Amino acid sequence: MKLKQLESLLGDLQQFSNPKVELEQYPTGPHIASRLLYTAENSFGDVSNKVVADFGCGCGTLGAAAALLGAEQVLAFDIDTESLELASENAEELELDINFVQCDISNLVWRGQIVDTVVMNPPFGTRKKGVDMDFLCVALKVASQAVYSLHKTSTRDHVRRAALRDFNASSAEVLCELQFDVPQLYKFHKKKEVNIAVDLWRFVPKRNQGKVL
Amino acid sequence: MRLLTHNMLSSNIKGVTNGFPLGIEVEKVIEKQVDFNPDFLKNMLLKIEWKALVDASRSLGYAELPEEAPESSVIDSDDFLRKLHHALLELHLEEGALVCPQTGRKFPVNKGIPNMLLHEDEV
Numbered sequence A: 001m002k003l004k005q006l007e008s009l010l011g012d013l014q015q016f017s018n019p020k021v022e023l024e025q026y027p028t029g030p031h032i033a034s035r036l037l038y039t040a041e042n043s044f045g046d047v048s049n050k051v052v053a054d055f056g057c058g059c060g061t062l063g064a065a066a067a068l069l070g071a072e073q074v075l076a077f078d079i080d081t082e083s084l085e086l087a088s089e090n091a092e093e094l095e096l097d098i099n100f101v102q103c104d105i106s107n108l109v110w111r112g113q114i115v116d117t118v119v120m121n122p123p124f125g126t127r128k129k130g131v132d133m134d135f136l137c138v139a140l141k142v143a144s145q146a147v148y149s150l151h152k153t154s155t156r157d158h159v160r161r162a163a164l165r166d167f168n169a170s171s172a173e174v175l176c177e178l179q180f181d182v183p184q185l186y187k188f189h190k191k192k193e194v195n196i197a198v199d200l201w202r203f204v205p206k207r208n209q210g211k212v213l
Numbered sequence B: 001m002r003l004l005t006h007n008m009l010s011s012n013i014k015g016v017t018n019g020f021p022l023g024i025e026v027e028k029v030i031e032k033q034v035d036f037n038p039d040f041l042k043n044m045l046l047k048i049e050w051k052a053l054v055d056a057s058r059s060l061g062y063a064e065l066p067e068e069a070p071e072s073s074v075i076d077s078d079d080f081l082r083k084l085h086h087a088l089l090e091l092h093l094e095e096g097a098l099v100c101p102q103t104g105r106k107f108p109v110n111k112g113i114p115n116m117l118l119h120e121d122e123v
């Protein structure tokens, strides 16, 4: 599938109708979502025939993109019931088969590394401090192959240090810098749209196959 | 919920040291056909916990998987891989619960979605 085609399919998905501020529910736009998955597939081979997990799936854009690019199984996780309903409607609309789990990523316990690749747009941690790092920590435990994630550019040094030193990543690379439009969903945003710089990261976990995590 | 997901989830209640595998309470099981991909299945065999899959598939009413983890000679047989395919990917727990093996706490499964959220005093 071509990048343009992927982007256009993702553009038809429904987005949050009543976003919850405390959960940082803003959609990963089709532009960013399509590039993230397209790069993962075409530059690194981390999507087709793999088990891909979408952490904090929200509207389900990243998981849907993975399924469209040929992931063998897609698992999508969110803490919020309405997000999961929305994401499953979106999956149905595109006739995609996605496995949903309701959980708090911060305290999920997993056995082993069944998942190959994690893709995520975690909450940036502006409402609940450190939740972005919780997501990254868990993602690096469960993925056997790679983790793709978006983090604010202003946190770049911190993210790199935490990934390599504390979360057992063997590599941490910024693939590109993107502009993320956080629409004026929230009253405390004064401007119509807040444009923040985010990094698209690729992390490679160290192997720890078979261990109970 | 596919048994692939079941094979990966563990009870996450504070203080629980042996949270895997989760027991299964069945209210409704459904089957959905998916494409058969032998290479994918062979790769999954290296990652799944065999006994947990066998027991879980039996709870869902499917008793065709052998008790013992398959020998390498069996792995290439079409018959075996089709059974594995069915158990791992085509059976779904649509309604029911997952049960923590240590505490008996139930995690509900509704519309095929397991709810692993914890109460405040379980975190």
Ligand SMILES: C[S@@+](CC[C@H](N)C(=O)[O-])C[C@H]1O[C@@H](n2cnc3c(N)ncnc32)[C@H](O)[C@@H]1O
Residues within 6 Å of the ligand: A023, A024, A025, A026, A027, A028, A029, A055, A056, A057, A058, A059, A060, A061, A062, A077, A078, A079, A080, A083, A103, A104, A105, A106, A120, A121, A122, A123, A124, A131
């Ligand atoms: C920035 S949004 C992700 C948007 C998503 N990628 C999409 O395409 O719409 C963050 C998501 O993480 C979820 N979330 C927030 N905290 C969470 C937690 N502790 N565990 C699991 N999900 C969480 C929110 O409900 C929200 O859907």
